[in-house]
Amino acid sequence: MRALLIIQLQSFKDMTKVIDTGVFIPVGNHGWIHSINSPAVEDGSFQRVLEVTKGAEGLGFDFVLSPSIWRGRKGPSEHWMRSLESLTTTAALLQATDRISVFGTVHMTIYPPAVVAKIMTTLDQIGPGRVGLNLVTGSSYLDLSHVGLWRDGLDHNERYDLADEWIQVVKRLWTEDIVSHKGRFYELTEATMGPKPSHLPPLANAGASERGFKFAVQNCDIAFLSGSDDPKYKADAIRAKQTARSMGKADLKVYGLVTLIAGETDKDAKDRKDHFDEGVDIECLDDIALGYNLNPNIKDVSPTSLRLAAGREKRSAVAPGAFVGSYASLAKRIAQVVIDYELDGIILIVPDYVNDLEAVAKKTLVRMSEYGVSCRLGGA
Numbered sequence: 001m002r003a004l005l006i007i008q009l010q011s012f013k014d015m016t017k018v019i020d021t022g023v024f025i026p027v028g029n030h031g032w033i034h035s036i037n038s039p040a041v042e043d044g045s046f047q048r049v050l051e052v053t054k055g056a057e058g059l060g061f062d063f064v065l066s067p068s069i070w071r072g073r074k075g076p077s078e079h080w081m082r083s084l085e086s087l088t089t090t091a092a093l094l095q096a097t098d099r100i101s102v103f104g105t106v107h108m109t110i111y112p113p114a115v116v117a118k119i120m121t122t123l124d125q126i127g128p129g130r131v132g133l134n135l136v137t138g139s140s141y142l143d144l145s146h147v148g149l150w151r152d153g154l155d156h157n158e159r160y161d162l163a164d165e166w167i168q169v170v171k172r173l174w175t176e177d178i179v180s181h182k183g184r185f186y187e188l189t190e191a192t193m194g195p196k197p198s199h200l201p202p203l204a205n206a207g208a209s210e211r212g213f214k215f216a217v218q219n220c221d222i223a224f225l226s227g228s229d230d231p232k233y234k235a236d237a238i239r240a241k242q243t244a245r246s247m248g249k250a251d252l253k254v255y256g257l258v259t260l261i262a263g264e265t266d267k268d269a270k271d272r273k274d275h276f277d278e279g280v281d282i283e284c285l286d287d288i289a290l291g292y293n294l295n296p297n298i299k300d301v302s303p304t305s306l307r308l309a310a311g312r313e314k315r316s317a318v319a320p321g322a323f324v325g326s327y328a329s330l331a332k333r334i335a336q337v338v339i340d341y342e343l344d345g346i347i348l349i350v351p352d353y354v355n356d357l358e359a360v361a362k363k364t365l366v367r368m369s370e371y372g373v374s375c376r377l378g379g380a
């Protein structure tokens, strides 16, 4: 009888889907809550981000990802008016940790590929085998233009054409002794770069458009998508895996970006969201939307970005599709999305990256195993 039970438990465990877990770290003040009521502890300082990352490592998260932010928003909350540069933050976090992977982010339209190739080989020496790279092309005109970093003359698809060439050059510099290249965007003559990275850094991209996703499939190891149990996000996720398979990249990992507003009870969680919404920074939301709308080629902006901008104009301080609920109820909902959407991982946004992260790690993510999904967080 006991042997049968053990076999049954073992086969249940075998059926469990194991996913990667990561944290979208708040390198800009207020993180991703657009409200004067968002927790003041998220001040965008390096000390706070260090505390968050060490906490995430202690809890057993697989990775943190630091985004690339160039502009603060108008409005009373002063959202992202104080932010850190992504790659230097990545360097310091790698030095300060032992196990967790740290992804930095670059706008490929800003940096020449050789510069990032060399930065990444240096980061690989600081945290061998633990550095990853999130590649973005930038779709908010205002975010980049105000510091003179908007790349004029390239439409949305051409920015991804540049990205294709950019990453090919980087990969060659990481793997070949001498690189000569003459393309539409870059020219290198007998370029040498050493040492080579100990491991090829995992590459990620969050292209919401067809073209962006194609870039991810062809060039990256991970594609980020919006993760929510709102049905309108499901089609994107299903399409992602199907496209990856049809392009011969069945091993592409798809991670869902998940915003969690959690509490002991559903009511506690809803009250927290209501509190954030009471202080919603409308001027900030309008400013974010304006950033996309001012794109000289508005048809460039992917439907998801417009959906985000439009959703925020409905005056909620949190991203549309956020999971709001008790720790226990969220475990079931997230596990369901992971299974239904065929996700390989999740990356989290929470209001308070120390207290909330610990609570959702211990009371939500670990409990997903009851619903067929497990992760490497303590106790799972």
Ligand SMILES: Cc1cc2nc3c(=O)[nH]c(=O)nc-3n(C[C@H](O)[C@H](O)[C@H](O)COP(=O)(O)O)c2cc1C
Binding pocket: 024, 066, 067, 068, 069, 105, 134, 135, 136, 137, 138, 139, 205, 206, 207, 208, 209, 210, 211, 212, 213, 224, 225, 226, 257, 300, 301, 302, 304, 305, 347
């Ligand atoms: C997890 C995640 C991380 C992202 N990080 C950044 C970032 O650091 N900087 C940025 O400008 N855009 C970032 N984005 C936006 C995407 O790169 C992308 O521009 C957007 O999803 C629109 O897709 P498209 O380029 O295919 O139109 C991120 C999106 C996600 C889901």
